[in-house]
Amino acid sequence: MYIETAGTTKFDRKLAAPCLKCPTRRHSIYAALSGDMLDDLFRRGHCLALGRGETLMWEGEEALLVGTVRSGLLKITSMMSDGREQILGLAFPGDFVGRPFSRQATSSITALTDTTMCVFRGNVFDAFAGNHPELQHAVLLHALDELDRARRWMMLLARTSARERVASFLIEMADRAGAGDGEPVDIMLSRQQMADFLGLTIETVSRRLTALRQARVVRLPDLRSFIILSRAALRDAAGDALSLAA
DSSP: OOOOOTTOEEEEEEOOGGGGGOTTGGGSTTTTOOHHHHHHHHTTOEEEEEOTTOEEEOTTSBOOEEEEEEESOEEEEEEOTTSOEEEEEEEOTTOEESOTTOOBOSSEEEESSOEEEEEEEHHHHHHHHHTOHHHHHHHHHHHHHHHHHHHHHHHHHHHSOHHHHHHHHHHHHHHHHTOOTTSEEEOOSOHHHHHHHHTOOHHHHHHHHHHHHHTTSEEEEETTEEEESOHHHHHHHHTTHHHHHO
16 A cells, blocks of 8 residues: 655555564664554554655645654755745754644755655554554653754754854764764765755855864865864864753
8 A cells, every 4th residue: 555645756565574583673662662562553554755855744734643763864844934944953873754633844855865665544543542642642742842952942042152053063963874974974965955954045055064074073075074173172163062962
């Protein structure tokens, strides 16, 4: 059975029981679910593949799906009145996206890289969560965490310097990728997207990255990757932005 969503690549195979061994599970809303509950839930879902640039849902339109990122990276965006796109957040492996118990998308969700997801039709997920308080509780905690993250992000944009924002962004990307010092990390955002996300101009982002490279804190092999040479120095550059972005 296919999940019909405009502009997406679709898989028709059911999610399999190896969910218990999925490395993203411990970071997801399903972490507290028992094996039997996981099997029961995931028999109701599907695996979906999005190619780079494909959109899972569009802002203001009906939101048919909810789900969790298994691999890849999604951007969560909103369109401003003048037609500019604003990146509101990024969804990494283990992150939950969509709006349970609601049928209208308040933002667009698009793949920045080839991405795979565990997805459920919204009404199916809602019905299951309604019968399983553990999952309802996890969804509520997720929503509260997202609210806290948004408040911290507002403070970060208002109170931190360009240097701190860029450095903290690089640390988060490396941490999410599980990369240590000396290991390459894909940025997956263009310089303009980084600038929009961090509330800076593209020129400022480029200058801050160049300064970190010249200080031998990072190496920049190309426009879409970086290598941390000194995590201690990068954390020092991030300053208070690290605690605010956590």
